[in-house]
Amino acid sequence: MTATAQPSSSTANSTDRIEKRFTVNAPRSRVWRALADEKEFGTWFRMSFDRPFSEGATVFARLTHPGYEHVTLDLVVERIQPERYFSYKWHPYAIDPKSDYTKEPMTLVEFTLEEVKDGTAVTIVESGFDRIPLGRRAEAFRMNEKGWEGQAKNLAKHVEA
Amino acid sequence: MSRRSAAALKVNEAVPVFAALADPTRLRLIGRLSTDGPLSITRLSEGEPVTRQAITRHLETLGEAGLVRNVRRGRERVFELDLKRLEKAKQYLDVVSAQWDDAAARLKAFVETHP
Numbered sequence: 682m683t684a685t686a687q688p689s690s691s692t693a694n695s696t697d698r699i700e701k702r703f704t705v706n707a708p709r710s711r712v713w714r715a716l717a718d719e720k721e722f723g724t725w726f727r728m729s730f731d732r733p734f735s736e737g738a739t740v741f742a743r744l745t746h747p748g749y750e751h752v753t754l755d756l757v758v759e760r761i762q763p764e765r766y767f768s769y770k771w772h773p774y775a776i777d778p779k780s781d782y783t784k785e786p787m788t789l790v791e792f793t794l795e796e797v798k799d800g801t802a803v804t805i806v807e808s809g810f811d812r813i814p815l816g817r818r819a820e821a822f823r824m825n826e827k828g829w830e831g832q833a834k835n836l837a838k839h840v841e842a
Numbered sequence: 843m844s845r846r847s848a849a850a851l852k853v854n855e856a857v858p859v860f861a862a863l864a865d866p867t868r869l870r871l872i873g874r875l876s877t878d879g880p881l882s883i884t885r886l887s888e889g890e891p892v893t894r895q896a897i898t899r900h901l902e903t904l905g906e907a908g909l910v911r912n913v914r915r916g917r918e919r920v921f922e923l924d925l926k927r928l929e930k931a932k933q934y935l936d937v938v939s940a941q942w943d944d945a946a947a948r949l950k951a952f953v954e955t956h957p
Contacts, residue, residue, distance in 0.1 A: 699935060701942050707953040715953045725952035726945060773938065803949065805942055810935065 698808035706800040713764040716792050734758050734767075754782075759789065767792045773813060786812040862907035867892060868900050872923065875910065880922040 705712055715721045719730040723745065731741040736758055744752040759768040770787040788809040795802045863869060871886060878885075883901070887894045901921055904910040912919045 699939050699942055701939075701946050703946050703950065705950050705953055707957065711957065712949075712953050715949060721952075725948040727948075803946070805946060807938065807942065810938075 697811040698806060699810075701805040702802065704797060704799055704802050709764055709794050709796050709801045712794055712801045712803060716767045716794075717761060717763070730756075734761065734769075736761050740769075757787070765794055773807070773810070788813070859907050859909065862903050862909055865900070865903075867896075868904055871897070871900060871904065872909065875921060875923045880913065880915065880920040882918050882920050886921065 715725060717734060719732070719734050719740070722734070723729050723742075727744060727746040728742045729745055732738065734740060738758045740756045740758060742754050742756055744750060754771060757770045759770060761767055768789060768791040770789050772782040772785055773788045786809065788807050791804075791806045791808075793804040793806075795804075863872070867890065870890075874886065875881060883894060883898060886901070887897045890897055901910060901912070905912065909924055910921050911924050912921050914920075
């Protein structure tokens with residue numbers, strides 16, 4: 682149980698979805714606030730949003746991660762079930778400002794919270810990748826490659842803090 | 843960091859595959875090879891708006907990425923897909939997966955340090 686400093690995660694074998702499940706040592710209401718309050722969400726997710734999250738709302742987001750501040754994207758909020766479930770759709774890898782992604786399929790991101798003995802179990806699922814054109818995935822992959830090392834360093838910093 | 847480094851290594855391996863696929867002509871060639879099986883350069887050039895030489899170069903790029911190999915059939919050379927290698931394309935999910943690992947770590951750190 683000491684291995685919870687870094688979220689343990691499971692990745693499904695399917696090419697269509699990614700699932701992460703981990704436990705947070707905080708009450709469910711606290712974790713919920715970090716999801717449902719767009720300012721809190723933006724703090725750990727490294728984005729700023731132009732309006733609060735509400736069902737059906739299209740929220741304009743800008744990355745706050747250093748070096749990526751030029752990247753903007755839309756989140757379409759799907760469902761909000763207080764303290765239990767939050768979901769939105771977006772265009773994965775939509776990080777090229779010159780591209781128009783609006784006609785492409787979106788993936789669905791779902792957060793589910795459950796109370797467990799040590800705090801709150803968080804499940805994150807992103808699904809719908811099979812509908813994203815292969816060429817787009819390839820392009821996104823190349824663009825992500827550069828940021829890879831920086832991301833790894835961020836995580837290390839976080840874990841060691 | 844070890845789990846992470848291992849993931850990064852896998853990602854590096856997959857980069858040539860994705861670079862090779864990130865081109866509309868090459869994607870089309872892959873598509874034709876997957877539906878029509880092994881084909882000669884002559885057949886692969888049919889209907890393409892670019893020269894046969896350009897098609898040859900694209901096939902070389904795909905060959906270097908290990909996606910396509912050429913084999914001798916009688917007197918001609920034909921190109922076929924290397925399906926095992928193409929499976930690697932699935933590794934794009936590893937990148938997204940690692941990003942969610944990062945995000946999950948940040949969410950955890952955030953709620954635990956801001957009660």
